Structure formats: structure tokens, C-alpha cells
Amino acid sequence: MTYEFKVSELAREFGVHRNTIRNWIKSGSIKAESGPGRQYVMKWEDYQALCEKFGRKPCLNPRQDYDPAMLQKISADVALPPLAINNRKKTLCKDPTWADTCLTCGTCASACPISGVDGLDPRKIVRMAVLGLEDELLASEWPWKCTMCGKCEEACPMNVEIVQLIRCIRSRRDRDKVPGPIHKGVSMCLERGNNLGIPKEDFLFLLEELGEELAEEGCPGFATPVDAYGARLLVTVNSKEPFAEPDDMKWWWKIFYAADESWTISADNWEGVNWGLFSGDDEAMKTIVGRIVNNLRRLNCSALLLPE
Ligand code: SF4
Numbered sequence: 001m002t003y004e005f006k007v008s009e010l011a012r013e014f015g016v017h018r019n020t021i022r023n024w025i026k027s028g029s030i031k032a033e034s035g036p037g038r039q040y041v042m043k044w045e046d047y048q049a050l051c052e053k054f055g056r057k058p059c060l061n062p063r064q065d066y067d068p069a070m071l072q073k074i075s076a077d078v079a080l081p082p083l084a085i086n087n088r089k090k091t092l093c094k095d096p097t098w099a100d101t102c103l104t105c106g107t108c109a110s111a112c113p114i115s116g117v118d119g120l121d122p123r124k125i126v127r128m129a130v131l132g133l134e135d136e137l138l139a140s141e142w143p144w145k146c147t148m149c150g151k152c153e154e155a156c157p158m159n160v161e162i163v164q165l166i167r168c169i170r171s172r173r174d175r176d177k178v179p180g181p182i183h184k185g186v187s188m189c190l191e192r193g194n195n196l197g198i199p200k201e202d203f204l205f206l207l208e209e210l211g212e213e214l215a216e217e218g219c220p221g222f223a224t225p226v227d228a229y230g231a232r233l234l235v236t237v238n239s240k241e242p243f244a245e246p247d248d249m250k251w252w253w254k255i256f257y258a259a260d261e262s263w264t265i266s267a268d269n270w271e272g273v274n275w276g277l278f279s280g281d282d283e284a285m286k287t288i289v290g291r292i293v294n295n296l297r298r299l300n301c302s303a304l305l306l307p308e
């Protein structure tokens with residue numbers, strides 16, 4: 001017994017894009033032969049096995065008898081081999097299904113605020129990953145021009161995880177080839193506890209000085225709380241503020257003062273901007289997050305404010 005289908009019918013039945021079905025046929029995940037017209041034929045047992053993988057009942061008549069609930073089900077259960085094109089293997093797309101579903105519709109490109117800057121186009125990044133052009137992507141500046149705002153992903157009708165892909169590309173670059181300030185900031189933060197390497201004594205002196213100014217500027221009795229055990233809120237700081245715009249910190253503090261908030265800043269590892277996120281350095285990111293968690297525990301705070 002055999003099972004005849006059109007690509008569009010099988011796609012509808014299993015709730016995946018028709019390109020996905022074509023890719024499965026090409027890669028041999030679906031063992032089907034092309035038949036007359038645009039039809040394909042597969043063994044009934046193979047069709048049953050595919051249904052089993054998706055946890056659904058076989059359709060006796062694929063042209064009428066399909067389960068609309070399956071449209072909600074994505075095809076993550078089906079393990080496909082990495083697609084090889086011109087002997088290139090794609091490894092950036094860990095889950096083959098999301099990349100294979102890209103329609104090349106360009107919605108991501110129209111949503112991207114920097115689309116066109118030096119030729120950047122999120123759709124091209126996705127296609128390059130799908131085609132296994134990994135060396136080219138790793139060498140490209142596009143992933144580094146991206147702000148990782150996520151607008152492309154939000155707009156994508158097929159839920160392609162574009163930001164995750166871009167971050168993955170960044171993580172694969174040799175660290176000494178990561179664009180200057182980002183990697184330097186990460187290294188500096190790991191070494192000195194903040195991205196700009198501000199010495200502890202300078203930071204503490206500045207906090208004290210700003211606190212005194214604020215007390216004279218309408219917040220009588222104000223003193224900047226540093227390492228205040230048991231404060232409710234732990235406030236982290238973007239190092240650019242103490243470095244270049246210290247007065248900006250006072251706006252937050254005025255609000256805390258007016259709200260009678262219980263808050264504090266840690267004397268160490270106070271950086272609130274984790275550039276490991278942007279450089280694709282998971283280990284560094286984890287370390288920096290871990291330090292903030294340690295500060296929360298050490299000072300027994302119950303809430304955290306990240307300025308970014
Ligand atoms: S919006 Fe999604 S489906 Fe369309 S081209 Fe971009 S990644 Fe592909």
C-alpha cells in the first residue's frame with residue numbers, strides 16, 4: 001500500500017511549511033518518490049512512521065482528512081541530518097526546522113532599523129546560515145552591526161530565531177577579533193568589576209560626593225547608601241555614568257529619596273551592563289551575572305535594578 005500526496009497537502013497535514021517538506025524529501029528524512037503531476041508517493045508504513053513521530057493518526061484522505069490542531073504543532077520532534085550543500089555542513093542552525101521554514105519574505109529586513117547599512121539584511125544572514133556559509137558569516141561585520149534589538153524576530157511570521165543566530169555567530173569569532181570596545185569591556189569587567197575599569201576608591205569617592213551635593217540640592221539628610229545590608233533594592237550602575245555623566249545618577253536617587261525607597265549600591269562588582277551578552281561570550285556573561293547574584297545574597301536584597 002502506498003500514500004500519495006502533494007507537498008502542500010503534507011505540509012498542511014503536519015503543520016509545517018512546504019519548503020520543510022521538500023527539504024525532508026531531499027535529505028531522505030521522508031522516503032518519497034516523485035509521481036505523476038506534482039504528486040509524491042511513499043510507502044504506507046513510512047507514512048505511518050512519520051505520523052507516529054508527530055503523535056497523530058494517519059489520514060485516509062489527505063485532501064480532506066487533516067487535523068487542524070496539527071497546524072499548531074511545530075516539527076521539532078523530527079531529527080533531520082545537517083543539510084550539506086556543496087559539501088558545506090551547516091552547524092549554526094542547531095535546530096534545522098526553524099531555518100528551513102524561512103520564506104525569504106523579507107519582513108525581517110523591513111523591520112530592521114539598520115537594514116541596508118553596509119548591505120546588512122537579516123534575511124541574508126539567515127539564508128547564509130541555512131546554506132552553510134559559516135566562514136563567510138564569521139568574517140562578516142553584519143552580525144556586529146546588528147543592535148540585537150529583536151525587531152526582525154518579532155516581525156518574522158515564521159518565528160525564525162534570528163537574534164539567537166546572530167549571537168551564535170558572534171560567539172564563534174576568535175575573541176581577539178571581536179570588535180574592540182565590546183571585548184575590552186568584557187575583559188575589563190572580569191578583571192576590575194566594571195566595563196571601564198574605574199578604580200574602587202574613585203567610585204566610592206564619587207558616590208559620596210554626589211550624595212553630599214544631593215543633600216544640598218533639596219534632599220536634606222541624603223547620603224548615598226553603599227553596601228547597606230538588608231536594603232530592599234540593589235541598584236547596579238552603567239559605568240558610563242560615573243565615568244562621563246555622574247549627575248545622571250542623581251535623577252534615580254531623587255526618585256528613591258522621594259519614594260522613601262530602601263536601596264543600596266554595592267561597593268564591588270556594581271556594573272549593570274553585561275557586554276558578554278553582546279560579544280557572545282556565555283562564560284563571561286555567566287560570571288558577571290553570578291557576581292550580581294552574589295551581591296544580592298551578600299546584602300540580603302530582595303529586588304534588583306538594572307539600568308539597561
Ligand atoms: S521574516 Fe522570517 S521568514 Fe521572512 S525572510 Fe525573515 S527570517 Fe525568513
Ligand code: SF4
Binds near residue numbers: 122149150152
Ligand atoms: S536584531 Fe539586528 S538584524 Fe534584527 S532588527 Fe535588530 S538590528 Fe536588525
